Amino acid sequence: MAQQAIITVKDLVKHYGDFKAVNGISFEVFEGEIFGLLGPNGAGKTTTLEIIETLRQKTSGSITVDGFDIERDTDSIKQRIGVQLQAAGYYPNLNLAELIDLFSGLYGVQVSPMEMLEKVALTDKAKAKYKDLSGGQKQRFSIATTLINNPRIIFLDEPTTGLDPQARRNLWELIRQIRDGGTTVVITTHYMDEAEELCDRVAFVDGGHIIGIDTPDHFIDELVASGFERKKQVKAANLEDVFIAKTGKEWREG
C-alpha cells in the first residue's frame, strides 16, 4: 500500500505541569482512510487529537496537516479540517438550520443548511433544537457541522459513545460514506468491534506512547499466530447480532 500521508506526527510531546499526557508519539495518517486512535481513558488520545486540531499547544515535536505546519499555518489547517469534539454543545436556543448558518459564517463559506442536513438525514429536524435531539441525531448533527467547510480531513472523538446498536451502525454507515466521498477520517473509540469494522488502520495508544500501528486484520492475525486462543469458543454470531436480528436494523429516533 503505497499511500500518501495527509497527517504526519513526529515525536509529539505534551506535558501538563509534571504530567506527561503525550510522551513522544509518531504516526502518519494516509489520505482517504479511516484511521483509528485506540486506547484506554487517559491514554492521551484526545490530547493528541486536539493538538492536531490546533486547539491545544504542544510541548514539542512537529506536525504537518495536508502539507501545512501546525505552528505556522494554523488558519490554513483550520480551514481544511472538520472537528467533532467529545461532549461539545452548540449555541443555545438556535435550531439546526440556524446553527449550520452560524457555522457557515464562522468558516466563511456559503452552504445551504438543508443540503448539509440532508447529508446526515436530518432535514426533518431542521427546526428542532440540538438539545431536543436523540443521542444518535446529536452525533449526526455534529458530523454535519464538521462537513460545512468541505474539509480534507475530519476528526471524530468518540462519536458512538452512548448510542444504541442501531444508531451506532447507522453512524458507521455515514462515516464510511464520508470516507468514500474522499474525506480522510480520524476517529477515537473505546469499542474494538467498531474499530475492527470501521477502521482501515488503527494505532494503539497507552501511557502517552504508541504501542502499535497496523490494519485491524494484521493485528488479529499476528495475535492468533502467536498462539492466542479465546477462552470461550467463538460462535458464528454474537449477542449484538442477536439484538439487531430481533429488534431490526432500521434506526429508531428518540
Next chain:
Amino acid sequence: MTSKNYSNFRATMAIAKASLRSTMRSPSAVVFTLAFPLIFIVVFANVGGAGVSVDVAVAKNSDTTNAVYQALKKNPMIRLVKGLSNEDITKNLAKGSLDASIELKPQQPMKPIGLTVQYSKASTKGEILKSTLNNIFYKIQSSVYEKINSFSGMKIPDVIDLKETTITGRKHLYIDFILPGQLGFSLLSTGVFGTAFVFLNLRQNLVIKRFFATPVKGYSIIGGEMLARIIFGLAGALIIILTGHYLFGFTLIHGFVTVLNMLVLSIIGLLIFMGFGFTVSGIAKNESSIPPLANIITLPQFLLSGTFFSTSAFPAWLRSLSDVLPLTHLNNAMRKVAFEGAGLGDVTHQLLILLLWGIAAYAVAIKIFKWE
C-alpha cells in the same frame, strides 16, 4: 477556500446574528430588559400621575347639597368616600387608611353650617383637609360679608388683597423621573446578566472551543456578542422611551434628536455594564453562581442610583456613595438630555465619570475573563 478570502467581518456578523436570535428567545433576557422596566413605569407613572389625594369619609345622613360638600367635591386633591358606617369610619381612621371624616348637617338659611370633622393621628394628610376647609370657609364668609355689604351699605375693608398667578412651564411629571431610571436599570441588566450568562454558557458547554476549531478569531466572538447585546439593548431602550412618550407623556424636548442622544448614552452605558458582565462570567464557576455575583453589582445601583427616587432625599453619607456609582451618572445624563434638552456636550462631567468606570471595568475584565 484560501485564507486570503476569509472574512472576519462575516464571522463577527454570523455570531451577532446567532446571539441576537438566541437572546430574543430567552425569556429571562426579555423579562429583565423590557417587561420589568415597563411594569415599573406603568405602576409608578400611575402612582405619580394621581398626585396627592386625601381620603375623607362622608358620614351617613350628611347633607350633600351643603355648600361645603360641593366645594370639597370640586377639589381634585380630596377623595370623598361615602357609604361607610360610623364604626367603619372610626376603625379606618385609627388605622390611617382614611385621612379624615366629615359629617355635614342640613343647611338652613341664616344659620351657621354645621360640620363635624374628625382627623386621624395615623395620617398627616388631615392637615391638607384642614387648610382646604379653611379656604372654603373664607370664601363662604366673604360671600356672606358681600351680601351684608350690599344690604347695609356698610363698608368692611378688605384685609387681604390677593393676586394669584401661575407661571406656565414644562410640567415635570413623575414619568420624567422614573423612565430614565428604568431605562438605566434595563441597560444594566442586559449588560451584566446577559453578558455573564452567555459567556459562561458558551464556555461551559464547549461552544467556544468548537468555535475555535473554525478559523474565527477571539475578537470576532467578543465583538459579535457585544454587537448583539447593543442591538438588543437599544431596541429595548427605544420601546421603553416610545412607550413612555406616547402612553405616559414622557418629555422628549427636542423629539427625535433627544431620542438619538438617549440612544448614544444607552450604548455608552451598555459598554460599561458589559465590562462588568465579562468579569462576572470569568469569576463564576457555574450558572447558579451568576445571579448572586451579578446582583452584587446591580442591586446597589438599582437602589442607590436614583432609579426610583431622587438621591437628593438621601443623607449626605449615602449620597456620596451614590455619587460614585456609574448608573447614577448615566441616569443623571439621561434626565438632563430628556427633560432639560441637554446635548451630549452638556453632560461631559457624567460622561467622564462613566469613561473612568469603563476603563476600570475592562482592566479587570481582561484579567479575569476566561475562554475555557
